[in-house]
Amino acid sequence: xxxxxxxxxxxELLLLIRHFESALLDLFSEGKxxxxxxxxxGQEYIPVALEPFFRRSDFxxxxxxxxxxxxxxxxxxxxxxxxxxxxxxxxxxxxxxSQHIRREGYxxxxxxxxxxxxxxxxxxxxxxxxEDALAAVYIGDGTWGEGTVYExxxxxxxxxxxxxxxxxxxxxxxxxxxxxxxxxxxxxxxSAFDIAHHLVRGNDINQIRDQLDSVFAGVRTDxxxxxxxxxxxxxxPHSKGDDTRDAAELARVRDHDWYPVYERQYPAQFRAADExxxxxxxxxVSSVESRPPSRWDNP
Amino acid sequence: MSTHERVSExxxxxxxxAIGADEQLYLLGEDVSDPYGGAFKVTRGxxxxxxxxxxxxxxxxxxxxxxxxxxxLSGGKAIVEMMFADFASLAFDSLLxxxxxxxxxxxxxxxxxxxxRAPSGGGRGxxxxxxxxxxxxxxxxxxxxxxxxxxxxxNHDVLERMLTQGEPCLFFEDKTLYTRxxxxxxxxxxxxxxxxxxxxxxxxxxxxxxxxxxxxVLIAAGGMVERCLRAARDLFxxxxxxxxIIVASRIFPIDPEPLVPVLSSADLVCVVEExxxxxxxxxxxxxxxxxxxxxxxxxxxxxxxxxxxxxxTAAHLEQDVVVQTADIYRTVRSALxx
Numbered sequence: 300x301x302x303x304x305x306x307x308x309x310x311e312l313l314l315l316i317r318h319f320e321s322a323l324l325d326l327f328s329e330g331k332x333x334x335x336x337x338x339x340x341g342q343e344y345i346p347v348a349l350e351p352f353f354r355r356s357d358f359x360x361x362x363x364x365x366x367x368x369x370x371x372x373x374x375x376x377x378x379x380x381x382x383x384x385x386x387x388x389x390x391x392x393x394x395x396x397s398q399h400i401r402r403e404g405y406x407x408x409x410x411x412x413x414x415x416x417x418x419x420x421x422x423x424x425x426x427x428x429x430e431d432a433l434a435a436v437y438i439g440d441g442t443w444g445e446g447t448v449y450e451x452x453x454x455x456x457x458x459x460x461x462x463x464x465x466x467x468x469x470x471x472x473x474x475x476x477x478x479x480x481x482x483x484x485x486x487x488x489x490s491a492f493d494i495a496h497h498l499v500r501g502n503d504i505n506q507i508r509d510q511l512d513s514v515f516a517g518v519r520t521d522x523x524x525x526x527x528x529x530x531x532x533x534x535x536p537h538s539k540g541d542d543t544r545d546a547a548e549l550a551r552v553r554d555h556d557w558y559p560v561y562e563r564q565y566p567a568q569f570r571a572a573d574e575x576x577x578x579x580x581x582x583x584v585s586s587v588e589s590r591p592p593s594r595w596d597n598p
Numbered sequence: 599m600s601t602h603e604r605v606s607e608x609x610x611x612x613x614x615x616a617i618g619a620d621e622q623l624y625l626l627g628e629d630v631s632d633p634y635g636g637a638f639k640v641t642r643g644x645x646x647x648x649x650x651x652x653x654x655x656x657x658x659x660x661x662x663x664x665x666x667x668x669x670x671l672s673g674g675k676a677i678v679e680m681m682f683a684d685f686a687s688l689a690f691d692s693l694l695x696x697x698x699x700x701x702x703x704x705x706x707x708x709x710x711x712x713x714x715r716a717p718s719g720g721g722r723g724x725x726x727x728x729x730x731x732x733x734x735x736x737x738x739x740x741x742x743x744x745x746x747x748x749x750x751x752x753n754h755d756v757l758e759r760m761l762t763q764g765e766p767c768l769f770f771e772d773k774t775l776y777t778r779x780x781x782x783x784x785x786x787x788x789x790x791x792x793x794x795x796x797x798x799x800x801x802x803x804x805x806x807x808x809x810x811x812x813x814x815v816l817i818a819a820g821g822m823v824e825r826c827l828r829a830a831r832d833l834f835x836x837x838x839x840x841x842x843i844i845v846a847s848r849i850f851p852i853d854p855e856p857l858v859p860v861l862s863s864a865d866l867v868c869v870v871e872e873x874x875x876x877x878x879x880x881x882x883x884x885x886x887x888x889x890x891x892x893x894x895x896x897x898x899x900x901x902x903x904x905x906x907x908x909x910x911t912a913a914h915l916e917q918d919v920v921v922q923t924a925d926i927y928r929t930v931r932s933a934l935x936x
Contacts, residue, residue: 358672392705401704406671410695416661417696420668420676423624427650434668447692450661457656598707598741 412445441472772821
């Protein structure tokens, strides 16, 4: 694998997400986090690659594995960590936690497939407003088991809605390999609804953007849905220490990690940025940890 | 306004004025467009007047409800028609885990203006999957309000109330009401009149002229009005038992305060509903009333509901399961004699 050189800002964001997720797993092993979380280790490049395509007026829907999506849109590690830890400054007062977050133009929910029809509804109002805005939904390969995905795709195509379905196909749904839970393919399923499908391989952010530029423009101008499938790899556990993949499989998955590859190719740029983001996250962790509990005025 | 307006016409007119008055209000459902106008013709004319916002959908109850949630999330409002209330089971996740939960789960209150209309109840021989009153399955969900169609509550007011609630509402519409007439001007017939006991007009009260106090108070929602009226008439003529009938528009959550003065002077309180036995609306109402006015109640609150059974199709079998006038009559008589 070789990667093209990234703009500093992209690299910093990529590393911000990596260190944020690593810090969460550390906090869990230290017993400092309550509940559960799902990290996106290995998949950070997807929301970083897509971020320039989203406008303020767009609506991004995320899922259980959403920290990278949130950080790309808002660059707010403090608010997110406070939310996950239930501390003052939490984005949603600590009520939603890791997988239920709402901010302007952004929402995540914890039930698979549930957000796709909601996004279609948002896209319906956007289309009527005629401002070229779009709704984007991050889902996984496992989400395709849910019936609401098909109900929503059907309506999105019938009604020509500006809806982008971003599939992070990491080939494993929690612990079940995708080939054991999905007959056929994602491309085939998109094709059944006559919806355009774009497969993105590799994790070179610049190349991905070149490939998708016209796709996003098309959704806005033609107001029609698309499915963008990322062939990706989750190098961490589904949640916390629940990875059942064997050593050989894990080694194969880690071969796809952008982190060591980029470090090898661009050592000077990488190390400076890596150090900065590691320190930033350390500061965020100690700041948030020392805060009082969040307060909620239950409506 | 004609005093002879049918309930479905009143609801249709209310939908027309709501959609006409609010550019951000959508209506979605299966077969709601003209010329069909919905399985019960309640949406007739709407798609012709507002083609951009009144949309016939595929058979996708879960996703239609999700789409409505998306419209609400965008700051708009949405009304969804379930062709039959029975199919609201398919929309349960969307209502429970998205629409109602979103009001609170993101820390600050998020208004969600949406109404799910659900034609419910038996009496028409539609059989086990098209005749249910599923109210009980939706009781106790935080930030979900339940309303019921009523011939005593003008749907313009009810619809406005539901659409400004800031929380999703489920509107049960007893199918047998659609062809009935709305009651107007405080008059039911030669024997009964009605008024409202609270400023919000949530609770209508039907009474026998000249009997402001009464022996029995029946608490019900719109779908049971006809059966309660017949039972009340028979009880009065046969035994001079005077009944008042309280008809609730919003049935959950229940605010017991307006009911206290009415119930505290009665000899018997009885909650009547069409839902089947077990975890009923009536038991929720009774629980609330026990908590609020245990010492003032005349005794145990009687609950009348359908049998613990699926609802059969054949008329004679359906009548045996679904609450009839005679069940109300019998319960009142035996409770008063106990």
